[in-house]
Amino acid sequence: MENSFFTPIECGETLPQKNIHAVSTSMPTLKDVIDYEEQTPEILEKISVAYPRFVIHPYLKKLANYLKEKYNISDEYELVLMSSKKAVDVVSNRYYIHNICEFNEPFGVIKVSQGRQYKKVLKFIQHVGYNLSSRLAEDYLYNLGLVQTLQNEKLEKKELAEDTILNTLSLAYNEKKENIALCPSGMNAIYSVLKGLKNIQARNGKSILIQFGWLYLDTTNIVNHYFEESKVFYDVTNLSILEEYLKENKNRVLAIITEVPTNPLVKTADLEKLRELCNKYNIVLVVDSTFATPYNLNLKPYADIFVESLTKFACGNADVLMGAIILNSNFKISHIKNEFFKHSDKPYTKDMQRMALEIVDYKKRVKKISQNTKELIEFLKNLSYVSKVYSCLDEDCIENYKKLMIDENSLCGIVSIHIEKDFQKIYDSLNFPKGPSLGTEFTLLMPYTYLAHYDLITTKSGKEFLKKIELPVNLIRISVGIEDIEEIKKEFKKIEL
Structure with missing residues (x-):
């Protein structure tokens, strides 16, 4: 059998791989996704780094523990770290928390009661996006000697x-x-x-x-x-x-x-x-x-x-x-x-x-992704296991899209496919990187409805609502990458064999 360009990536591995500042994480099977949504202990052991607005970064956890000791914070409280003192004000005003002045740090720190209040505050920060940078936490911990190495990455001056x-x-x-x-x-x-x-x-x-x-x-x-x-x-x-x-x-x-x-x-x-x-x-x-x-x-x-x-x-x-x-x-x-x-x-x-x-590579990246997307849309329509392809060229809005295009090859690099039968088997069989986020140079798949709206999938009223807005449960969102388009097609085609 011919060697595949794409190889399986273990559950919990960062995407991109071996990068502590990655914003995505590998969930190669549908069971991984469901376990993540249901927060099973097994999956939480595997996934330590994920989309930072949804999962607290390990460096932020380590830094919060250090600050709890530094400021002698009782165990009945948790510390939540944010991008600034302004962010602390926003959260404090929302949840009537008044302990703002206790912390002298170059970022936002707020003390919240364990349990319900802590969960509410984390969810709110997820919405408003006042997350503390993992790189800031890394630098802080490194200067204290609490992490031994910095991520090896190129940086502009x-x-x-x-x-x-x-x-x-x-x-x-x-x-x-x-x-x-x-x-x-x-x-x-x-x-x-x-x-x-x-x-x-x-x-x-x-x-x-x-x-x-x-x-x-x-x-x-x-x-x-x-x-x-x-x-x-x-x-x-x-x-x-x-x-x-x-x-x-x-x-x-x-x-x-x-x-x-x-x-x-x-x-x-x-x-x-x-x-x-x-x-x-x-x-x-x-x-x-x-x-x-x-x-x-x-x-x-x-x-x-x-x-x-x-x-x-x-x-x-x-x-x-x-x-x-x-x-x-x-x-x-x-x-x-x-x-x-x-x-x-x-x-x-x-x-x-x-x-x-x-x-600086933004334009070049987008143009290559657009090129690949154009070829992929037509290819996906001919796969026997794909029930429907959703793209910017769909009949109901193609004219609206065309009016906005900068040139004839300006295709949005996102394509979604509805797989009515054998969804789990097909999702699990594809060796592309699979996890949250999009817009990556590597092709990235996500079982969108499972990851974004699992609460709707699990109830009768939720499923009825998904039907109303015409969002299929068995949907894979494809963020098209810059790889050789023939290799991308080959990976999808192998399931036909």
């Missing part, structure tokens, strides 16, 4: 790092550097924008925030935390229902937030029409451009504000957590930029040094 990232984004989005803010995660970028909108709401009386499309779960969670009135329109291909709603509520809608294309079904709204509606009713349009990237789609004529998770395609290596807010100076919102920027935190210097090296 400190004095060049931030400018390199901002210059790249400035050119990519055709926007002034002063209209761009870097954040410690993509979710912190979204939180900062939504919190800014909440403050604007308090001044102008508009109370409704619209989620257009089935958005990423933590975006929805932030909306639920901060907006008493929100409305969700699940189908981005149906603007007529939204239009009717806006007619009835024309003076009450503050903003619309949407993903272009959507995650994981890769659908694209008619942004031209959406922009017209926003102009007509004086509504702020926020676009999550992570899937689109500024190199595939020209979104500049449409959004007031862009948010991008730089952790994804901009990084390409899944080893830096970072986000960006980009305000569009073409529209009315940029003159109050501080309203959005003031809620975010600046990323840790070493994270910017790492990102600066990776982001």
